[in-house]
Amino acid sequence: xxxxxxxxxxxxxxxxxxxxxxxxxxxxxxxxxxxxxxxxxxxxxxxxxxxxxxxxxxxxxxxxxxxxxxxxxxxxxxxxxxxxxxxxxxxxxxxxxxxxxxxxxxxxxxxxxxxxxxxxxxxxxxxxxxxxxxxxxxxxxxxxxxxxxxxxxxxxxxxxxxxxxxxxxxxxxxxxxxxxxxxxxxxxxxxxxxxxxxxxxxxxxxxxxxxxxxxxxxxxxxxxxxxxxxxxxxxxxxxxxxxxxxxxxxxxxxxxxxxxxxxxxxxxxxxxxxxxxxxxxxxxxxxxxxxxxxxxxxxxxxxxxxxxxxxxxxx
Numbered sequence: 001x002x003x004x005x006x007x008x009x010x011x012x013x014x015x016x017x018x019x020x021x022x023x024x025x026x027x028x029x030x031x032x033x034x035x036x037x038x039x040x041x042x043x044x045x046x047x048x049x050x051x052x053x054x055x056x057x058x059x060x061x062x063x064x065x066x067x068x069x070x071x072x073x074x075x076x077x078x079x080x081x082x083x084x085x086x087x088x089x090x091x092x093x094x095x096x097x098x099x100x101x102x103x104x105x106x107x108x109x110x111x112x113x114x115x116x117x118x119x120x121x122x123x124x125x126x127x128x129x130x131x132x133x134x135x136x137x138x139x140x141x142x143x144x145x146x147x148x149x150x151x152x153x154x155x156x157x158x159x160x161x162x163x164x165x166x167x168x169x170x171x172x173x174x175x176x177x178x179x180x181x182x183x184x185x186x187x188x189x190x191x192x193x194x195x196x197x198x199x200x201x202x203x204x205x206x207x208x209x210x211x212x213x214x215x216x217x218x219x220x221x222x223x224x225x226x227x228x229x230x231x232x233x234x235x236x237x238x239x240x241x242x243x244x245x246x247x248x249x250x251x252x253x254x255x256x257x258x259x260x261x262x263x264x265x266x267x268x269x270x271x272x273x274x275x276x277x278x279x280x281x282x283x284x285x286x287x288x289x290x291x292x293x294x295x296x297x298x299x300x301x302x303x304x305x306x307x308x309x310x311x312x313x314x315x
């Protein structure tokens with residue numbers, strides 16, 4: 001039996017009423033807020049601002065090169081066509097639009113530790129949302145399976161972030177399978193200006209992998225796209241002993257394994273690792289950053305580590 005309660009949550013000193021949420025969900029959200037508040041308010045907030053602000057996302061004009069302009073800003077195509085150097089100028093935006101694309105397919109319901117993959121994904125998105133709001137950015141979300149199931153337009157403010165977080169933890173999708181390409185195509189329709197987009201998924205759709213990464217590559221040419229690759233450590237190994245019947249959570253397909261056989265264990269592990277490595281390679285080929293997070297590590301620590309790496313790279 002699930003207990004429901006109507007209680008309040010305080011975010012940024014304001015009190016927002018929950019709408020009959022399960023007690024367990026309220027505890028998880030409060031735990032995440034308390035756990036990440038220090039990081040978001042201090043170190044992580046500074047990292048986020050340093051990495052993602054002030055780089056000039058919106059293109060403004062091409063003008064002739066002047067002494068002192070950075071070489072990396074030269075527009076080589078225009079320069080070659082006109083026979084003299086020209087540089088691209090960008091307008092430094094005062095705010096960002098941060099879009100959170102969250103995979104809600106049935107494979108996210110897997111988890112062998114404290115959290116399911118879907119709960120870890122919601123925690124990651126919550127931390128990113130808190131960072132964005134602290135820096136006066138707009139936050140929006142796309143919750144998807146094999147179709148877009150929920151779109152939350154980007155807005156500012158703590159009340160809006162609470163709405164986004166509540167949806168991520170409580171939304172019940174109608175479908176089970178995954179279509180990342182469909183979510184990215186939808187992003188292109190609703191987000192015309194360049195945005196900072198976090199695509200959070202386990203990327204377990206091998207039959208669509210090629211078309212997914214074509215779409216990832218296309219979107220990354222317009223938006224700042226960062227992938228968050230989720231996993232659970234136990235996904236890469238079979239239990240010891242027995243004849244195991246495994247059901248694909250998205251398709252319902254049944255597969256039998258002889259868990260007594262060492263070769264079966266090895267083949268299973270190698271196949272899973274090969275799929276995982278292929279995803280990483282595809283991100284690299286698409287020139288898209290990928291943050292690897294599994295359900296047994298701290299999502300806040302993993303994101304903070306990525307911000308530090310990206311900050312060093314930017315310098």
